[in-house]
Amino acid sequence: MNRLVEPEWLDELPPHHPDAVRSRQDLRRLNSLMGNLSILSGLLQSSAEVWPSGQIVELGAGDGTFMLRLARRLSHHLKQAHVVLVDAQDAVTHETRAGFAAIGWTVEIVTADVFDWLRQPMSQPADAMIANLFLHHFSGPQLSELMKLATERTRLFAACEPWRSPVALAFSQMLGFIGCNAVTRHDAVVSVRAGFAGRELSSLWPARSQWRLQERSARMFTHAFVAERITPP
Ligand SMILES: C[S@@+](CC[C@H](N)C(=O)[O-])C[C@H]1O[C@@H](n2cnc3c(N)ncnc32)[C@H](O)[C@@H]1O
Structure with a gap:
């Protein structure tokens, strides 16, 4: 399957539109079905200490609910942390913000295009930068730019993305059976076609000699990628 990047409906809808709210609920279920929380926490836990x-x-x-659930898992190793949630839309509720406070973590919501935010200077590199069901929105040249900016701003980068495989595509075409709405059903198929396979993300990562890279399919539908800096910047 060749990679095909097309627009997703959720990105076009206002954050409080009922179809968008419902689709974000579907995403929570899909993240659970894909096992992305366990995959990402497994990738981060050993270094979080x-x-x-x-x-x-x-x-x-x-x-922000995916990050909140990840934070709850990581909080066993990391008592205090500062989370920065970057998204083009502000869909984070007061309950989600309160969830971070309840585990003693602080949270900052940044409503911005990710490239604009990444181009701004940072006082110090983040310990970890993650992306969940996000990188597949971008073409190869856009991903190269995103990764180059990320290497200057983090020590570790981890992502869970759709695995571009026939089995994942078949699953994405059946989401009506588990009650997903039209936005989710559309975006899921588009996301798998724009997903990743093999070593596609590693091949785009810059300065590869300074980073330890791992990339693999995980469980049935996910493609996981981790880059860990092994030499000082
Ligand atoms: C499929 S959702 C995944 C959300 C979350 N990571 C999760 O797993 O629930 C993709 C998100 O990317 C955001 N997005 C798309 N393009 C963006 C961009 N250029 N800059 C910032 N956010 C963007 C959308 O607003 C949307 O919230």
Whole structure:
């Protein structure tokens, strides 16, 4: 399957539109079905104990609930942390913000295009930058730029994306059976076609000799990628 990047409906809808709210609920269920929370927490847990600043950034964070569930898992290793949620739309509720406060973590919501935000200077690199169901929105040249900016702003980058495979495509075409709305059904198929396979993300990562890269399919529908800096910037 060749990679095909097309617009997704959720990105066009205002954040409080009922179809968008419903689609973000569907995304929570899909993240559970895909096992992305377990996959990402597994990728981060071993290094989280030694993160010096406890700063974690999520690119394309959506309503922030995925990061909140990840934070609850990581809080066993990391008592205090600062989370930055970057998304083009502000869909984060007061309950989600309160969820971070309840585990003693602080949260900052940034409503911005991810490229604009990444181009701004940062006082210190983040300990970790994550992306969940987000990188597939971008073409190869856009991803190269995003990754280059990320290498200057984080020590570790981890992503869970749709695996571009026949089995994932078949699953994405059946989401009506589990009650997903039209927005989710459209975006899921588009997302799998724009997803990743093989070593596609590693091949775009810059300065590869300074980073340890891992890339693999995970469970039935996910493509996981981690880049960990092994030499000082
Ligand atoms: C499929 S959702 C995933 C949200 C979240 N990571 C999750 O797993 O629930 C993709 C998100 O990317 C955001 N997005 C798309 N293009 C963006 C851009 N250029 N800059 C910032 N956010 C963007 C959308 O607003 C949307 O919330």
